[in-house]
Amino acid sequence: MKLIHLAASVAASAVLVAGAQAAEFDLRMQTHYAAESVSGKLAQEFIANVEAMSGGRVDIEMFWSSAVVATVEGFDAAATGILDGEMHGGAYQTGKNPAFQFVGDPMGGYNDPWELYSFFYFGGGEEAANELYEAHNMHLVGWWTGGQESLSSSRPLRGPEDLKDWKFRSPPGLETEIFAQLGASPIVMDFTEIFTALETGIIDGADASSLANNVNLGLYDIVNHATYPGFHSMPVDHVTFNLEVWNNFPADIKAIIETATQALALKTSLTINIANAEAATELQAKGVTMHTWSAKDLAEFRAGAQRAWDGWATKTPEAAALVESHRKFLRRIGSIQ
Secondary structure: OHHHHHHHHHHHHHHHHHHOOOOOEEEEEEEOOOOOOHHHHHHHHHHHHHHHHOOOOEEEEEEHHHOOOOHHHHHHHHHOOOOOEEEOOHHHHOOOOHHHHHHHOOOOOOOOHHHHHHHHHHOOHHHHHHHHHHOOOEEEEEEEOOOOOOEEEOOOOOOHHHHOOOEEEEOOOHHHHHHHHOOOEEEEOOHHHHHHHHHHOOOOEEEOOOHHHHHHHOHHHOOOEEEOOOOOOOOOEEEEEEHHHHHHOOHHHHHHHHHHHHHHHHHHHHHHHHHHHHHHHHHHHOOOEEEOOOHHHHHHHHHHHHHHHHHHHOOOHHHHHHHHHHHHHHHHOOOOO
């Protein structure tokens, strides 16, 4: 009997060891988000979904907070095989090719995440973007975005007229060109400088993040105006893989990762939308004024953005191709003529 029990124990141990063996696909990925952040928790759900739907055939080791390489280097780390994939954003690669601006944040193009997702899945965006990505040995699986960011200001921002001589913290690049054309005075500065600059009047406002994140940053302890919902900037994070790694996945694994990416996009947009709505209610109760631009005002801003797009389209053939792809879809849905 002891031998039978021993044999059974050995057999059971063998099953456990077999079950604990390495997955068919062991993947190393990196994101700039911390694991405990809202976006980090959503990324953890993405990992759990892929692993569950694959029945354990895929195991993803995520390196949080850009633990392997700097955020801007994550794309190249995956392209060269240091990582298998990454979840940063195309806007970090504009130095590589200005075309990445139009997959990282097509400023002034779309009203909300649903329009942007529609472009990607039904407007030729996936194909157009992957012409760019695959030329750099990467495959773009999909986008995820929290939606429009809000501008914070010490003075009203009721429409384009209020942008005249409005000094604000801006990220570098396309945004500075769009706002300068509309009469504003964008000043490029780091996040850490925003508070002192607002308190001392060096700037009138800031483009920092979403409304909810601006609350968490404490901006409305200093200023009492905000645009909501936003209209100017909708940064996009992405899910990418090294092209060879992606091409080696069987069809079912590709489908699982694509489906998990779509779930990530949906939950991210819904989560941030709720957080922004709650923040708006809280801020209005405290006396902060929310400025919602009219359709006419939004059309004027979009026209200004389109003029800036024209300049960027001349930078590289890839930028021109992506700008035209966006415009074709925006005409299709009636956003531009």
